[in-house]
Each structure stands twice: as structure tokens, then as C-alpha cells.
Amino acid sequence: MIRILLSTCVALLMGCSSTNKDSETVLFAGEIVNPTSNQVILMKGGLKIDSAKLDDKNRFKFKLASLENGLYHFNLAPEFQYVYLEKGDSLMVRLNTIYFDESLVFSGSNEETNNFLLDLFLTAEDEDSAMYTDYYELEPADFLEKIESLKQEKVSNLNEINSENLLSEEAVKLLTGSIEYTYNRYKEIYPFQHKRKTAEQNFHDLPKDYFSYRTQINYGDNTLTYLRPYYDFMKAHFGNLAYMSCVKNCKDSANDDSKQLHYKKHKLHLIDSLVVEKELRDNLFRNVALDYLLKKKDAPENTEIFLNEFKNVSKNNMHIEEIENLYQGITNLQPSKIIPNLEVLNFENQSKTLTEISANRKVLFYFWSGTNKKQYLDIFNRIAVLKEKKPEYELIGINIKTDFDQWKSIIATLGVDSTLQYHSTDFKELTEKLVLYPMNKAILTDNTVIVDGFSNIYKN
Structure with a gap:
């Protein structure tokens, strides 16, 4: 039902736009409901092709003078999805980030290809x-x-x-x-x-x-x-x-x-x-x-x-x-090493380093993302258990891949102690330096010194 309704909206958005396959120009545009980022990035493989800011109606537009036919993907952090584009295309997309893939609908030239690929x-x-x-x-x-x-x-x-x-x-x-x-x-x-x-x-x-x-x-x-x-x-x-x-x-x-x-x-x-x-x-x-x-x-x-x-x-x-x-x-991250001195933000948007946070106490760092509600609810349920099992440790959560205001909203909704929560704005650096695979990872420290750099919250 969601996709049918959105398909109707996309048709209205298309208005009088038409495809001109005699032209080299590609138009790829759309509307984002409940955007999680203020821009859409168009990629081909690992190469950034272009970016487009959302306007005051949460709409974006790419107008590309010359584009190679083929498979691309568009990123609306932290999500992304395929889009297939050919020269002369005029393609629209509409999606609601709450449902993202399930709500996404293409309309215009190559809509059959893109909707079938999505299905x-x-x-x-x-x-x-x-x-x-x-x-x-x-x-x-x-x-x-x-x-x-x-x-x-x-x-x-x-x-x-x-x-x-x-x-x-x-x-x-x-x-x-x-x-x-x-x-x-x-x-x-x-x-x-x-x-x-x-x-x-x-x-x-x-x-x-x-x-x-x-x-x-x-x-x-x-x-x-x-x-x-x-x-x-x-x-x-x-x-x-x-x-x-x-x-x-x-x-x-x-x-x-x-x-x-x-x-x-x-x-x-x-x-x-x-x-x-x-x-x-x-x-x-x-x-x-x-x-x-x-x-x-x-x-x-x-x-x-x-x-x-x-x-x-x-x-x-x-x-x-x-x-x-x-x-x-x-x-x-081997035992006896000092935890990397990475910066994160507290609830008041103030910068703190992991060494500052873990100084003079035992800390269990865990990680979560606001993009997967079931996952973060499971993680917080597990943390409640660990709080009883490991009273000697301060349990510190670090959020990744989530808009700052959305992160604060989730913390407030869950009633979690905000003084024990931090937000990272550099997912790439945090992932590489703390080796965040998988997301269930935990890092245990004692006065900034690593005790176990590769623990798991479900195995503690």
C-alpha cells in the first residue's frame, strides 16, 4: 500500500517531464520524506559523480550533461540504493526514510528497470x-x-x-x-x-x-x-x-x-x-x-x-x-595498549576524547547505530543485563551513522542516561581505528589501558 501511494505521488511530481533519448542529458530527481541528510550523493562504484542539496521541500535534482549508461547508486546517509541510468533519461524517485527500500518508487524513463531491480x-x-x-x-x-x-x-x-x-x-x-x-x-x-x-x-x-x-x-x-x-x-x-x-x-x-x-x-x-x-x-x-x-x-x-x-x-x-x-x-587494540585518542561528542555537543572518558575508571565501550531500531533496542537490553553482571565497569555507548539530533531524540525516548552516551561524527576513522566489525563489539579498558580490544557484548 505504501508503494502504491508513493507511486501516485511520484506520477504527480513528474508532471509534464518527458524522456528525450536523443539527448545526452540525464535528469535524476526526487523527493525525500523524513530526510536523514541534507544532500543526496550519486556514485558509480567507489567514484562520486555528483551531489545535490535538498531544497526547502526536501526535493533534489541532478542534471548531468553526459553520463555513461549503467548501474549507479545514490546515497542519503546512512542509506543507499541502486539506480540504473541511461543517456536521455528523466527519472524520478520518492521515498520515506522510515521505510526506505520498502517505500522507494521510481517513475519516468527506465522506471520498469529500476522498480524491477528494487523488487x-x-x-x-x-x-x-x-x-x-x-x-x-x-x-x-x-x-x-x-x-x-x-x-x-x-x-x-x-x-x-x-x-x-x-x-x-x-x-x-x-x-x-x-x-x-x-x-x-x-x-x-x-x-x-x-x-x-x-x-x-x-x-x-x-x-x-x-x-x-x-x-x-x-x-x-x-x-x-x-x-x-x-x-x-x-x-x-x-x-x-x-x-x-x-x-x-x-x-x-x-x-x-x-x-x-x-x-x-x-x-x-x-x-x-x-x-x-x-x-x-x-x-x-x-x-x-x-x-x-x-x-x-x-x-x-x-x-x-x-x-x-x-x-x-x-x-x-x-x-x-x-x-x-x-x-x-x-x-x-592489543592488551596493554592505550585506547586510541579519538574525539566524540557528548549530549551538550562538547568534544571529548576516549582517553579522557576512560581515565581513572574501568570502561566497557559499546557501539550502536540509529539506523536499525531492532538492533539498537537489542543492544540496550543487553547493556541492562551487563550493568548487573559487570558493576565494576562503566558502560559507555558510542553512536555512529546517525544524525546528531536524531541520536539525542533516541536517547531521550529510551530514557537512557545521556551522561554515558557519546556521538561520533567520523564513522570511517572510528571504524578503522577501533575495528568496528561486528556492531556487537565491545572494548574493555582500565584507566585508558586496553584489557580486551575485541570483546562482544553478547559474550561478556
């Missing part, structure tokens, strides 16, 4: 959940039948939309890729999840043609590089290839202390040998590095070996500074 995104969220709760337990034949049924439903919908040739060849390729890689990713994950869910000792036997789709994989399609289903497929695919390769060929080559290092090196070299598109290579190498550095602490000497291998295979990686900063952040 695929929303459907995938539900289907991901169903895969883990129901479908991965199925026997291979039943699983494949279910996957094919879900996929064909999307293909039929796409064919119906395009029955009047409303979509360009590039748009059809993008939407087809989104469908194909979504369901092929499930196939990559299935052997591992089926084994885990059924507690089988070995991987289940699969039909001989189970991985036949792999012959059609394009490892160098720059039109799909930043399409989420394509990228997620690649992550699952290389994880599968690396693991199965190790199981088959490397049974005695790695002891327990170096298994993670051995496996991640395999993954790096597989990406290096198969992926030819520079940005996809860089992003996949980055993913391996983040996974290795964040998910399991390894011996310092192994970490050094990994970083050297990473730099060797991923020369001139656009994420190298981030990876090096992350490694330095991990090093700086």
Missing part, C-alpha cells in the same frame, strides 16, 4: 531467510527444483515486463544477471549449509551437472562489478573453490596454527588467476583481507605473511590504505 532486491532479502530456515536442508534434487522454480518466476516476470520492448539490451542484461547470479550463489552455498544443517559427516553427493552453470561465469564483466548479486556470488564461489581445492590437494600441507593463512592464500591466488576486471579484483581481494583480519585472530607472524601475499598478488589495490589502516588498528 529483486527486496525479494532476495526474504528468500535469503527462507534458504537458511527451510531450503538448505532439502535433498539436492529437491533443492535444485525449488531454486529453478524461484528463478523461473523472476525470468517470467522480466519477460512480461519486456514483452513490449520497454527495456534496453543493457538493462535486460543487468536484470538477467541479477537473477542468474542470485540463484547460482545459493547453489555455491548449499553443500556447506546442507552439511551443517543435517550434521552429515561428509559433503552430500551432488548430481554430476550440479555446477554446470560455472561454464557461463563471466569473471570480467565491468557492467556487473557493483551489482550486489554478482559480487555476493563471487565471494561464495571463490570460498567454495578455495575450500574444495584445499580438501582435495592440501590435506597435510597446513597445521592447525596456519590453516586460516593457508586457506586465505589459496583464495587470493584463485582470484588472481581467474578475475580480470580491475575493480572486481580489488574488491574481492579486499574481502579476503577483511575476512582474514577480522574474523579470527592469527599469530602476528602469520598476519605479516598474509599481508605480504596480499600486496604481492593485488598490486596497486585501491583499498590498500584501508587494509593497512585496519591492520594498524588491530595492532593498536
Whole structure:
């Protein structure tokens, strides 16, 4: 109902605007209800194309003289979503940030492409959940039948939309890729999840043609590089290839202390040998590095070996500074180190440093964002429990990715002690220096000295 009402509003907003495909100029505009930022940023991959301020009616407009056809995304901090644009487009969007993805509606030229892409995104969220709760337990034949049924439903919908040739060849390729890689990713994950869910000792036997789709994989399609289903497929695919390769060929080559290092090196070299598109290579190498550095602490000497291998295979990686900063952040959060002297704001908008806040007392720092209500309510419920379990610690909350006034409003609504709450305005710096993965992280200090830099509020 929300999307139907918003669709009507978008149609009214469009007024007499029309598409002129003979023109190079692209118009992308819209209206934001309950904005969380005063500007919209248009991105292509990691490159900022332009920004547009919201006017007094919360409307924005991009008028771009020349734009390459393809997939972009627009950011309204802290959220973002895809938008597909072609030369000559006149496209409008309207959304309510309270619902964001669910409320978002496109109207104008390429509305069919963008609304269909959004529907695929929303459907995938539900289907991901169903895969883990129901479908991965199925026997291979039943699983494949279910996957094919879900996929064909999307293909039929796409064919119906395009029955009047409303979509360009590039748009059809993008939407087809989104469908194909979504369901092929499930196939990559299935052997591992089926084994885990059924507690089988070995991987289940699969039909001989189970991985036949792999012959059609394009490892160098720059039109799909930043399409989420394509990228997620690649992550699952290389994880599968690396693991199965190790199981088959490397049974005695790695002891327990170096298994993670051995496996991640395999993954790096597989990406290096198969992926030819520079940005996809860089992003996949980055993913391996983040996974290795964040998910399991390894011996310092192994970490050094990994970083050297990473730099060797991923020369001139656009994420190298981030990876090096992350490694330095991990090093700086080891026990007996002083907590990084980062600045945050208190409830009165006064600047305080973490060393000031943690001086002369024991502190448990935890982190939360106002963008996910369920998450922050769960966190505050857990903090109430920890207050009883750890009375010797002062429990200090640091908010990220939330507008300052919105943060204050949430604190007031929850009735939380505002003297124990702080707000960060530099998410990137805080994330890199405090290694904020995952959001359930906690840092324990004693008179500014780190006791545990990688704790978890749900494991304390």
C-alpha cells in the first residue's frame, strides 16, 4: 500500500517531464520524506559523480550533461540504493526514510528497470531467510527444483515486463544477471549449509551437472562489478573453490596454527588467476583481507605473511590504505595498549576524547547505530543485563551513522542516561581505528589501558 501511494505521488511530481533519448542529458530527481541528510550523493562504484542539496521541500535534482549508461547508486546517509541510468533519461524517485527500500518508487524513463531491480532486491532479502530456515536442508534434487522454480518466476516476470520492448539490451542484461547470479550463489552455498544443517559427516553427493552453470561465469564483466548479486556470488564461489581445492590437494600441507593463512592464500591466488576486471579484483581481494583480519585472530607472524601475499598478488589495490589502516588498528587494540585518542561528542555537543572518558575508571565501550531500531533496542537490553553482571565497569555507548539530533531524540525516548552516551561524527576513522566489525563489539579498558580490544557484548 505504501508503494502504491508513493507511486501516485511520484506520477504527480513528474508532471509534464518527458524522456528525450536523443539527448545526452540525464535528469535524476526526487523527493525525500523524513530526510536523514541534507544532500543526496550519486556514485558509480567507489567514484562520486555528483551531489545535490535538498531544497526547502526536501526535493533534489541532478542534471548531468553526459553520463555513461549503467548501474549507479545514490546515497542519503546512512542509506543507499541502486539506480540504473541511461543517456536521455528523466527519472524520478520518492521515498520515506522510515521505510526506505520498502517505500522507494521510481517513475519516468527506465522506471520498469529500476522498480524491477528494487523488487529483486527486496525479494532476495526474504528468500535469503527462507534458504537458511527451510531450503538448505532439502535433498539436492529437491533443492535444485525449488531454486529453478524461484528463478523461473523472476525470468517470467522480466519477460512480461519486456514483452513490449520497454527495456534496453543493457538493462535486460543487468536484470538477467541479477537473477542468474542470485540463484547460482545459493547453489555455491548449499553443500556447506546442507552439511551443517543435517550434521552429515561428509559433503552430500551432488548430481554430476550440479555446477554446470560455472561454464557461463563471466569473471570480467565491468557492467556487473557493483551489482550486489554478482559480487555476493563471487565471494561464495571463490570460498567454495578455495575450500574444495584445499580438501582435495592440501590435506597435510597446513597445521592447525596456519590453516586460516593457508586457506586465505589459496583464495587470493584463485582470484588472481581467474578475475580480470580491475575493480572486481580489488574488491574481492579486499574481502579476503577483511575476512582474514577480522574474523579470527592469527599469530602476528602469520598476519605479516598474509599481508605480504596480499600486496604481492593485488598490486596497486585501491583499498590498500584501508587494509593497512585496519591492520594498524588491530595492532593498536592489543592488551596493554592505550585506547586510541579519538574525539566524540557528548549530549551538550562538547568534544571529548576516549582517553579522557576512560581515565581513572574501568570502561566497557559499546557501539550502536540509529539506523536499525531492532538492533539498537537489542543492544540496550543487553547493556541492562551487563550493568548487573559487570558493576565494576562503566558502560559507555558510542553512536555512529546517525544524525546528531536524531541520536539525542533516541536517547531521550529510551530514557537512557545521556551522561554515558557519546556521538561520533567520523564513522570511517572510528571504524578503522577501533575495528568496528561486528556492531556487537565491545572494548574493555582500565584507566585508558586496553584489557580486551575485541570483546562482544553478547559474550561478556
